[in-house]
Amino acid sequence: MSEKEKNKEIENIETQISESSNKQETVEKEIIENIKNEPVTEKENTDSTKTTVSQPEKDEHSETLKETPNIDYSQLTELELISELKSIIHSKPVQQIKDTVENIKNEFNLKFQEGLEKNKESFLAEGGNIIDFYYTTPEKKEFDSFYYHYKDKRSTYYKNLQKDQKANLIKREEIIEELKSLFNAKENTSTIYKRFRDIQERWFETGSIPRDKYNTVWNNYHHHVENFYDILHLDREFRDRNFKQNLEHKLRLIGRAEELTKEENNNKAFRELQMLHKMWKEEIGPVAKEFSDDIWEKFSAATKIIHDKRNEYLEEQEKVAEKNVDLKIELINSITSLTENAKNKGHQTWQNTIKKVQELRDQFFESGKVPRSKNKEIWNSFKEATRNFNKEKNAFYKGQKKEQFDNLAKKKELIKVAQDNKDGDDFETLTPLMKKIQADWKKIGHVPRKDSDKIWKEFKAICNHYFDRLHSQKDEANKEEFANFEAKKTFLESLKSLTLEGDHSKDVETITSKIKEWKGLGRVPYTKKNIEQDFNKTLDTLFEKLDVDKKQIELIKFENKLNSFVSEEDDRKLKNEEFFISKKVGEIKNEIRQLENNLLFFKHVKDDNPMVKDVHKNISKQKENLNTWIEKLKKVRVVRKG
Numbered sequence: 001m002s003e004k005e006k007n008k009e010i011e012n013i014e015t016q017i018s019e020s021s022n023k024q025e026t027v028e029k030e031i032i033e034n035i036k037n038e039p040v041t042e043k044e045n046t047d048s049t050k051t052t053v054s055q056p057e058k059d060e061h062s063e064t065l066k067e068t069p070n071i072d073y074s075q076l077t078e079l080e081l082i083s084e085l086k087s088i089i090h091s092k093p094v095q096q097i098k099d100t101v102e103n104i105k106n107e108f109n110l111k112f113q114e115g116l117e118k119n120k121e122s123f124l125a126e127g128g129n130i131i132d133f134y135y136t137t138p139e140k141k142e143f144d145s146f147y148y149h150y151k152d153k154r155s156t157y158y159k160n161l162q163k164d165q166k167a168n169l170i171k172r173e174e175i176i177e178e179l180k181s182l183f184n185a186k187e188n189t190s191t192i193y194k195r196f197r198d199i200q201e202r203w204f205e206t207g208s209i210p211r212d213k214y215n216t217v218w219n220n221y222h223h224h225v226e227n228f229y230d231i232l233h234l235d236r237e238f239r240d241r242n243f244k245q246n247l248e249h250k251l252r253l254i255g256r257a258e259e260l261t262k263e264e265n266n267n268k269a270f271r272e273l274q275m276l277h278k279m280w281k282e283e284i285g286p287v288a289k290e291f292s293d294d295i296w297e298k299f300s301a302a303t304k305i306i307h308d309k310r311n312e313y314l315e316e317q318e319k320v321a322e323k324n325v326d327l328k329i330e331l332i333n334s335i336t337s338l339t340e341n342a343k344n345k346g347h348q349t350w351q352n353t354i355k356k357v358q359e360l361r362d363q364f365f366e367s368g369k370v371p372r373s374k375n376k377e378i379w380n381s382f383k384e385a386t387r388n389f390n391k392e393k394n395a396f397y398k399g400q401k402k403e404q405f406d407n408l409a410k411k412k413e414l415i416k417v418a419q420d421n422k423d424g425d426d427f428e429t430l431t432p433l434m435k436k437i438q439a440d441w442k443k444i445g446h447v448p449r450k451d452s453d454k455i456w457k458e459f460k461a462i463c464n465h466y467f468d469r470l471h472s473q474k475d476e477a478n479k480e481e482f483a484n485f486e487a488k489k490t491f492l493e494s495l496k497s498l499t500l501e502g503d504h505s506k507d508v509e510t511i512t513s514k515i516k517e518w519k520g521l522g523r524v525p526y527t528k529k530n531i532e533q534d535f536n537k538t539l540d541t542l543f544e545k546l547d548v549d550k551k552q553i554e555l556i557k558f559e560n561k562l563n564s565f566v567s568e569e570d571d572r573k574l575k576n577e578e579f580f581i582s583k584k585v586g587e588i589k590n591e592i593r594q595l596e597n598n599l600l601f602f603k604h605v606k607d608d609n610p611m612v613k614d615v616h617k618n619i620s621k622q623k624e625n626l627n628t629w630i631e632k633l634k635k636v637r638v639v640r641k642g
Contacts (some may be wrong), residue, residue, distance in 0.1 A: 072361060073107040074386050078139045081108045085146050094154045101150055108143050110387075162210075169209040172217050175199055179224045193242075196228060204283050225285070240288070247287040250295050253280055257302035266313040269306050277303070321371045328378050331364045335385040339392050347446075350396055357389055401448070408447040408455070414440060415459050422466040427473060434466050478525060485524040488531055491517070495538050500545055511542055512556060519563045536560065558632050562639050574640050581633045588626045595619045 073081060085104050088097050116135045123133050179199050185192050209217060253276050260276075263269040280299065287295065335357055342353040370378050414437050424430045441459065446452070495514055500507045524531060539560065565573045595615055606612070 072365075072383075072386060073104055074110075074383055074390065075361075076107070078108060078111050078137075078143070081111075082139060082143050082146065085143065085150070089146060089150050089153070094150070094157050097150075098154075101147070105147060112137070112140055165208055165210050168207045169213055169217065171206050172203065172209060172221070175203050175206070176217070176221055176224060179221070179228065182228060200285075242285060243288045246285045247291055247295070249284045250280060250287060250299070253284075254295060254298045254302065257299060257306070261302055261305040261309070266306075266310045270310045273303060273306050317369075318371060321369050324368045324370045325374055325378065327367050328364055328370060328382065331360050331367070332378075332381050332385045335360050335382075335389055339385070339389045342396075343392060347400065350393060354393065357386075361386065400446075404446055404448050407445045408451055410444050411441060411447060411455055411459070414444075415455065415462065418459065418462045418466070422462050423469075427470055430466070431470060434463065438463060481523050481525045481528075484522040485528045485531065487521050488518065488524060488535070491521060492531065492535055492538065495535070495542075498542065500542065507545075508556075511539065515539070515556070515560050515563070518560075554628055555631055555635070559635060562636060565639075571640070574636060578633070578636045578640060581629055581636060585626065585629050585633060588622055588629060592619055592622045592626065595622065 071084075073084070076084065081104050085101065085108075088100055088104075115137065119135050120130075120133055124130065179196075182192055182196060182199075185195070187195075203221065257273060257276055260269040260272055286292070338353050338356055338360075342349055364382060369375070418434065418437050421430050421433060447455065495518075498510075498514070500510070518535060536557070539557065543557070562574070562577075565577070595618055599612070599615055
């Protein structure tokens with residue numbers, strides 16, 4: 001055969017291989033990528049490795065698929081975001097963290113921008129020129145440092161990957177050339193076969209190559225493997241041995257695939273099936289023609305079962321995911337509603353809202369995945385809702401903080417007033433003042449937490465100092481009051497046994513002097529006030545023994561009553577007494593006026609008329625009564641001015 005004819009034949013073979021490969025690629029995509037739920041029908045060629053020539057599934061070099069985020073980075077502080085970024089960069093492959101890093105970066109920039117705007121506002125409010133404004137933070141510098149490290153690390157990784165792929169491409173091309181050289185080898189069959197097996201092992205150990213070269217290189221390699229079997233007509237013994245080994249390997253793959261049909265974890269089964277197909281396609285050579293169709297049908301049958309089970313599982317998951325969309329939207333709307341309801345409300349409302357929102361956030365993350373097509377939309381809506389909540393919450397507590405500083409200033413003023421008066425001796429004046437200061441303190445709201453304990457302790461110490469002094473003074477006064485009580489008890493016993501002489505004038509004078517003496521004994525404890533009632537009853541008994549003018553007795557009793565009020569230092573009772581007597585005087589005057597008006601009806605009636613006489617008698621009586629009340633009024637006013 002001429003060289004031209006050989007080249008022509010090789011071209012025809014390559015064309016056939018390419019067509020077969022394209023068909024098989026379609027089948028593999030249906031199985032591995034799970035695009036279509038169709039039976040696998042493509043067969044394996046008897047004599048050659050008719051396997052799919054396509055770029056392998058995502059490997060260690062590929063970017064990870066985007067999944068529903070399980071961390072709400074909007075809830076983290078700048079320092080926490082820095083820590084999270086640092087941890088991810090150092091713990092995970094750089095090619096698998098792009099989306100996560102960008103999410104962290106976006107959240108950090110949002111928080112930094114808030115600080116920037118706040119400082120810009122303050123800068124301009126103070127009269128600064130926008131041209132001169134500059135803002136950064138140590139946190140921003142630290143974050144940028146880690147982010148630039150990540151970018152550099154990622155760039156280096158892909159540069160090295162590209163470099164390695166180019167090197168692997170050269171290695172694979174060299175291996176192909178080495179494989180082609182076997183066609184003209186002069187060694188014996190055994191040696192050539194060993195060289196062939198070594199070439200195969202080195203081929204499979206060589207790493208990935210550029211994607212755009214993948215199909216061409218794999219087609220070329222398999223073409224020359226086929227030539228090794230078909231064109232050079234290797235010794236049948238070695239060929240059969242190779243077919244046998246390949247058959248054993250593929251039967252083991254079939255066995256494992258059939259085991260995977262019973263695996264409950266569909267994702268686990270599918271992932272392992274992908275590896276089995278990769279091994280079948282890329283690592284194991286052809287088998288004898290009589291076994292080829294049978295083993296491929298068995299492998300395809302197991303593949304279809306796993307494929308169908310996964311499709312069914314995915315359909316169920318999709319239904320669940322669709323329901324999760326409604327649930328997550330409801331949770332997002334609830335967060336938005338709670339945020340709106342909390343506006344312009346107080347601290348307690350916000351505390352309750354914070355608790356409820358946290359519960360809703362937990363439910364959001366626990367509610368499962370949503371369809372990939374809606375994942376980004378749902379996640380952005382959730383972030384927006386939580387971000388608005390945090391914005392409103394922070395705005396409220398920012399206002400609270402200003403109010404707390406105002407409250408701190410007010411409480412410091414009260415402390416100053418209390419401090420200035422805590423050592424005063426005018427307890428009668430200062431005690432109401434100190435009590436008012438305490439009442440005002442309670443009315444003032446919260447102060448910054450860092451100052452709360454300090455100023456409370458200071459205020460409490462001042463108040464305790466004053467009231468301890470007050471109680472000490474009262475204790476001394478109480479000792480005196482108890483001594484007065486004992487003296488009045490003794491005096492009262494002697495008064496009860498007092499014998500009157502029968503001389504009205506002297507007896508009145510004696511009783512009056514006893515009243516003055518009783519008054520001079522001083523105040524008694526509040527709990528012993530009943531002794532005053534006993535004294536008044538004793539006086540009533542003594543007065544009953546006297547044939548004295550009732551008005552005089554009434555006034556003497558009234559003076560004693562006033563003296564009791566004075567001894568108690570109770571101006572309120574004196575004031576009430578004055579009001580009562582004034583009202584009584586007015587009522588009597590009105591009664592007299594009415595009686596005098598009634599006499600006009602009897603102006604033509606004689607004075608000795610019984611009815612007329614009764615009216616005159618009543619007027620006279622009321623005037624006497626009026627004089628008594630007027631005397632009482634004079635006495636109570638003298639005492640009050642006193």
